[in-house]
Amino acid sequence: MTDLILTPGVVSLADWRAVYVGASVRLDPACREGVLASAATVEAIVAKGEPVYGINTGFGKLATVRIPDSDLAQLQENIVLSHAAGVGEPLEVPVVRLILAMKLASLARGASGVRWETLQALQACLDHHLIPVIPGQGSVGASGDLAPLAHMAAVLMGVGEAMLKGERMPAAEALRRAGLTPAAFGPKEGLALLNGTQVSTALALAGLFAAERVFQSALVTGALATDAARGSDGPFDPRIHALRGHRGQIEVADALRGLMAGSPIRQSHLVGDTRVQDPYCLRCQPQVMGACLDLLRQAATTLAIEANGVSDNPLVFAETGEVISGGNFHAEPVAFAADMIAIALCEIGSITERRIAMLVDPVLSGLPAFLTAKPGLNSGFMLPQVTAAALVSENKSRAYPASVDSIPTSANQEDHVSMATHGARRLGPMAMNVAHVVGIELLAAAQGCDFHAPLVSSPLLEAARAVIRAKVPMLGEDRYFSPDMEQATALIVSGALAAAGGALPGVVEGVL
Incomplete structure (x- = not known):
């Protein structure tokens, strides 16, 4: 190479x-x-x-x-x-x-x-x-x-x-x-x-790269969950989002609409469906995920500048022979960027978990309770939803801004600090939590679509469903669930699921 x-x-x-x-x-x-x-x-x-x-x-x-x-x-x-x-x-x-x-x-x-x-x-x-x-x-x-x-x-x-x-x-x-x-x-x-600031910046970049992957995967699972719940793609109409004007929202709506395009499941419910509006977890995906995308891109811009900067002290200016002491080592920009990534990760997981909860609720989804054909005898997806809720709650506690804290060090010479490093170090575990949640949604949404057979979803979503079905079969009777979840999470972390979704809006490419 x-x-x-x-x-x-x-x-x-x-x-x-x-x-x-x-x-x-x-x-x-x-x-x-x-x-x-x-x-x-x-x-x-x-x-x-x-x-x-x-x-x-x-x-x-x-x-x-x-x-x-x-x-x-x-x-x-x-x-x-x-x-x-x-x-x-x-x-x-x-x-x-x-x-x-x-x-x-x-x-x-x-x-x-x-x-x-x-x-x-x-x-x-x-x-x-x-x-x-x-x-x-x-x-x-x-x-x-x-x-x-x-x-x-x-x-x-x-x-x-x-x-x-x-x-x-x-x-x-x-x-x-x-x-x-x-x-x-x-x-x-x-x-x-x-x-x-190279350590805090590297940790924040690692968090950003992981956040991009779970973000893209959550677009795919969100679209699949919408189809599983026989939700409408009307809220993804480009005219709605053009009137508001946020770039991320517009791009997410385009992606969701593209993912669902040509779905026979969707087409089968265009006539005779009495529901007027879907729950926010389906209908407001462009608004929530689009805001997350904009936030991640803002963090990416900050980190791109920081990664290329000079942040030691004092600095040497050879052209004049001067050495000037300053404060470029203060990592406040990195701390803010890390906090933005943490907030975005928290929200990606939060809205994803709400869709899982919607799918397992027969009143909201119209699907069998807990996505099992024999509820009562089988618990189906009851506990995976609990796990998703636990992970989302854990991320909520981790998402509290690190940058608002400070503690004096070095005998009060360094009397205001950024807390950027531990603010960035939390991002890896937070992203993994979200990967688990999105993996659970992948399993649940695929299961929901299975109940609509012989109808299938769109070509792109069927490609995504094929990725998980190659690893995990449809859940019939209850079985040891953890390995299924591990397989699904691996597809999120590797990027295999996002790749199946085709061209999706990203964070890193084309930002600068």
Whole structure:
């Protein structure tokens, strides 16, 4: 495969997603000149002996302490080791790959004062599939993701642990097996590696990618549930949505209408159906899912900017020889984006669960109670709906905005923090909860359509139904239900169900 070329500052979300799923990357060599100029600026400052924060001073509350030139290398080593104070389960390997690539691209912007050799150390980790073991907890998303990024930087020094081609081992051993030499950081380099929002941004992007998949799958299962309940596609008429004007709502209505087009089940109820309106969970899908789509796209735009930005401190401006201290490490934009994704995930799951509840209720759906031909003797889909309700309620508690919280750190020097990192870390489990809920709806909607035989649904929805029926047969008598749900969830997570639905509106492609 051809390496994906990272051109600092202009990497697309599609390319970041490719990195996340395992694409090999190569830094654009055109950035080398700017990196060298930035490093030369730091060297000149050290030679002058003037105190400049981050280069020859202490850090945070200790910024007024001048460090002798003879101790500058030790200073950078100390900040890495002292800040490697994370706890909890390690971040997943795809997330850490994304962190490494984003840190590489950020430093390559030529504003961080690091040497080319340090960028090569990051590149070597990606080349050799040497993935630092980074504890997931310990960042408040303020002065960068200090603790987790310190664990990343420590591995470059041969300290801590790393995964090498899937095997966990001491970092020094991983470097030795890969034929790499432990890094020794020069002035400013340890701080440049530790400062930055790459961990929170990578976690938020992982959440965004997962949210897009469950969103698209929920469009398919929502359309299938509408057909199973003999619902109307009238609420998806484009004229309704054009009058309101929201892009996401218009696109979702188009998708739902396309998914149901040509359904004999729908056609059979155009005459003689006495219902005037469907429940909101069917009728208001464009309004709810469209709003979710707009929200996810807004988050995607923010994260695309952040992933390409420079967020360490201080920043080096080689053209003037200045080093300016600021606050780009504050992850407030990422925190807001993560909160938006969390809210969207919560709502996708919420409206999906309401459709499941509608399908199992014979009064609302007109289908057999709990979607079983022999209710009473069989419980059918009674408990899967309970599971969906439990997962939705769990997501509601997780969806509370993380960004509205703050706690002072570093002796009140860092007195307002974003909470972006744990706000982004929750997104993976939330997305998996929604995947389970959408998987349950897939089973329930397919079962509902089975009761309409010999009538079938539309060509696209029948293709989707064939995907699940290839794994899970129609439920006749009660059976051990959990494996069926696992199969359905796997189709959501893999994207197989969304692929069966044809061209569906997405979040990542065509956003920027």
